[in-house]
Amino acid sequence: xxxxxxxxxxxxxxxxxxxxxxxxxxxxxxxxxxxxxxxxxxxxxxxxxxxxxxxxxxxxxxxxxxxxxxxxxxxxxxxxxxxxxxxxxxxxxxxxxxxxxxxxxxxxxxxxxxxx
Amino acid sequence: xxxxxxxxxxxxxxxxxxxxxxxxxxxxxxxxxxxxxxxxxxxxxxxxxxxxxxxxxxxxxxxxxxxxxxxxxxxxxxxxxxxxxxxxxxxxxxxxxxxxxxxxxxxxxxxxxxx
Numbered sequence: 001x002x003x004x005x006x007x008x009x010x011x012x013x014x015x016x017x018x019x020x021x022x023x024x025x026x027x028x029x030x031x032x033x034x035x036x037x038x039x040x041x042x043x044x045x046x047x048x049x050x051x052x053x054x055x056x057x058x059x060x061x062x063x064x065x066x067x068x069x070x071x072x073x074x075x076x077x078x079x080x081x082x083x084x085x086x087x088x089x090x091x092x093x094x095x096x097x098x099x100x101x102x103x104x105x106x107x108x109x110x111x112x113x114x115x116x
Numbered sequence: 117x118x119x120x121x122x123x124x125x126x127x128x129x130x131x132x133x134x135x136x137x138x139x140x141x142x143x144x145x146x147x148x149x150x151x152x153x154x155x156x157x158x159x160x161x162x163x164x165x166x167x168x169x170x171x172x173x174x175x176x177x178x179x180x181x182x183x184x185x186x187x188x189x190x191x192x193x194x195x196x197x198x199x200x201x202x203x204x205x206x207x208x209x210x211x212x213x214x215x216x217x218x219x220x221x222x223x224x225x226x227x228x229x230x231x
Contacts, residue, residue: 035219042223043207043209045218045219045220048216050217056218058218095217101213101216102149102168103217104166105219107153107160107163108160109160
């Protein structure tokens with residue numbers, strides 16, 4: 001079946017611009033996660049959606065970052081007023097969502113963001 | 117604190133050699149899960165294995181095997197008779213009861229298998 005998909009695959013933007021990154025989870029998965037992968041920081045958790053519960057935003061690095069999930073499926077990660085340190089690969093993952101920490105997360109191909 | 121340490125940043129082997137990737141973790145959770153993911157040059161993280169904290173049986177899947185030892189907080193990964201296609205970055209990760217759904221990743225080990 002179809003895996004997690006993300007778009008765009010690459011995004012180049014100028015400092016100060018806003019960007020939106022999209023994630024389509026695996027069909028039937030109720031949990032969705034965003035991570036960031038950068039050279040200096042490795043793989044960092046950003047935000048976690050589980051069904052209709054309030055998202056866990058504990059990993060968002062600043063208030064310039066926000067995410068929403070519409071209709072319990074597609075998610076959009078928005079970065080406002082981008083900075084050069086936001087350059088990274090943004091990875092989305094989804095899981096069945098039945099057990100929180102017990103779930104296996106399946107990852108998409110990522111969006112490579114470059115802020116000039 | 118939750119932490120995963122992969123002390124080996126890079127490993128280079130010649131095809132057909134066996135190689136072990138080390139993973140050491142720290143957690144205060146009594147119940148937790150450990151994972152290994154593979155990230156080939158294409159960039160996508162591929163799930164390899166999940167192990168819960170109550171199951172210390174070693175696991176073998178083809179050329180891959182995993183050794184979980186709670187006493188030393190380690191979850192090591194061995195590839196037998198390595199192949200060029202095994203070249204990738206391998207990540208060990210941890211999730212626990214008090215961490216919600218988030219995964220805590222190690223820094224990754226870059227494995228290069230040369231023909």
